[in-house]
Amino acid sequence: MNPLTSRGSGSHSQRAGTALSVNVNKVALLRNTRSLGIPSVVRAATLCLEAGADGITVHPRPDERHIRAHDVFDLAELLKAWPGAEFNIEGNPFHNLVDLAREVVARGLPLHQCTFVPDSVEQSTSDHGWRFPEDAARLAPLIADVKALGVRVSLFMDPTPEAMPAVRAVGADRVELYTETYARAHAEGRLAEVTPAFADTARAALREGLGVNAGHDLNLDNLTDFLKAVPGVQEVSIGHALVGDALEFGMAETVRRYLQCTREGNT
Numbered sequence: 001m002n003p004l005t006s007r008g009s010g011s012h013s014q015r016a017g018t019a020l021s022v023n024v025n026k027v028a029l030l031r032n033t034r035s036l037g038i039p040s041v042v043r044a045a046t047l048c049l050e051a052g053a054d055g056i057t058v059h060p061r062p063d064e065r066h067i068r069a070h071d072v073f074d075l076a077e078l079l080k081a082w083p084g085a086e087f088n089i090e091g092n093p094f095h096n097l098v099d100l101a102r103e104v105v106a107r108g109l110p111l112h113q114c115t116f117v118p119d120s121v122e123q124s125t126s127d128h129g130w131r132f133p134e135d136a137a138r139l140a141p142l143i144a145d146v147k148a149l150g151v152r153v154s155l156f157m158d159p160t161p162e163a164m165p166a167v168r169a170v171g172a173d174r175v176e177l178y179t180e181t182y183a184r185a186h187a188e189g190r191l192a193e194v195t196p197a198f199a200d201t202a203r204a205a206l207r208e209g210l211g212v213n214a215g216h217d218l219n220l221d222n223l224t225d226f227l228k229a230v231p232g233v234q235e236v237s238i239g240h241a242l243v244g245d246a247l248e249f250g251m252a253e254t255v256r257r258y259l260q261c262t263r264e265g266n267t
């Protein structure tokens with residue numbers, strides 16, 4: 001069982017420090033190239049949880065290129081056996097996300113967080129956050145709908161400190177900082193250019209009473225530095241690099257290495 005304690009925004013449990021939610025999209029992507037069910041997404045998620053991961057994330061895109069609807073329900077069934085761990089579904093609330101969330105909850109299955117991401121259907125991966133004030137009016141009712149299910153709502157956001165009061169006003173519980181620009185700058189030795197915006201956005205979110213998550217292109221090289229530089233990050237969701245690392249180190253050892261980065265990043 002994970003050492004989880006309640007803290008922070010939203011009513012669900014999180015362990016002290018930054019939680020690691022493993023995104024298993026890329027396991028499904030490989031599985032979908034044949035009809036054999038290999039590798040198993042549920043088995044991969046089980047290995048992550050057994051190794052100490054705090055949660056599982058999926059981003060079921062409308063074209064089901066990786067995570068399919070049945071994966072969402074299969075993983076939610078798995079999470080029932082891990083009461084301390086969290087299930088986070090990411091996606092565009094104007095596409096398939098809200099209906100999936102409703103169905104998970106209707107089946108009596110656990111769902112802790114929905115992360116709203118403004119991706120278009122044909123996008124190859126996420127590449128920007130919501131815009132405020134432009135998106136506020138159309139997001140508000142969907143945020144209310146998902147929160148009425150008892151599910152926390154996090155909004156995928158670029159590092160824009162000035163948007164945080166509007167994110168709070170629209171009813172979100174958390175923001176997820178889109179970290180691609182941090183990851184690229186880290187790889188290119190340009191951290192001074194980007195770090196202040198991430199740290200300022202986290203501080204602005206915390207001032208508003210929002211929780212702070214982060215994700216996209218985080219990896220074993222940049223995760224510790226990110227968490228040292230950006231205050232109060234409650235959860236990182238990591239998939240692409242982590243699943244790649246698992247090919248080299250195995251899933252359990254890989255998860256342990258990422259957990260070690262979160263611990264080092266929190267000191």
Ligand SMILES: CC(=O)[C@@H](O)[C@H](O)COP(=O)(O)O
Pocket residue numbers: 023025026058059061090117124125126156215216217239
């Ligand atoms: C929201 C986000 O940051 C993305 O990283 C996403 O969840 C990953 O989606 P893909 O695996 O389809 O690239």
Ligand SMILES: NCC(=O)COP(=O)(O)O
Pocket residue numbers: 023057090176214215216217218237238239240241242
């Ligand atoms: N929210 C980000 C996520 O779930 C995984 O992003 P990535 O590590 O696949 O880039």
